[in-house]
Amino acid sequence: MDLENTPDEVLIANVVNGDDASFEQLVKKYEYTNHPTVELYIIGGKWKKEIRESYGQIAEEDLKKLKLDKAFIGLSSFTAKDITVGEIEIAKLKQIVIENSKETIGLADSSKFGKELFAYVSPISALKCLISDDMLPVKIKNQIENSGPKVILVAK
Secondary structure, three states: OOOOOOOOOOOEEEEEEEEOHHHHHHHHHHHHHOOOEEEEEEEOOOEEEEOOEEHHHHHHHHHHOOOOEEEEEEEEEEEOEEEEOOOHHHHHHHHHHHHHHEEEEEEEEHHHHHOOOOOEEEHHHOOOOEEEEEOHHHHHHHHHHHHHOEEEEEEE
């Protein structure tokens, strides 16, 4: 994130509910930035140690209070039609984020494609954009783009 060129009137709110390496990096980056409009929000709720995320009614209520311009969500699994996750509670949180954001960008490496997990999140068309790696087959990229989202592939 290039904060030096970000105007002071632009609010960058980072909303997280997990505890992984990216979370730790985000906290460190937040602690060392002096930019006046970078804020970090940690969603509350019940802690699920197996997946290292908060979830449940408190987390849902926290998320329902937010209106987001852009939301970046990690995808556990996706097909050319649907997004799914392994936990019903996490599916609900992702649904709320999608509903409350003007644009939702999905983040998933190509190994997540073709898997269908237990809990349905949304159609892939709910995304504005999907960012994946260049191992995603062009045929699949085209199928996803035909349903709506732009697909950006980056070098693996």
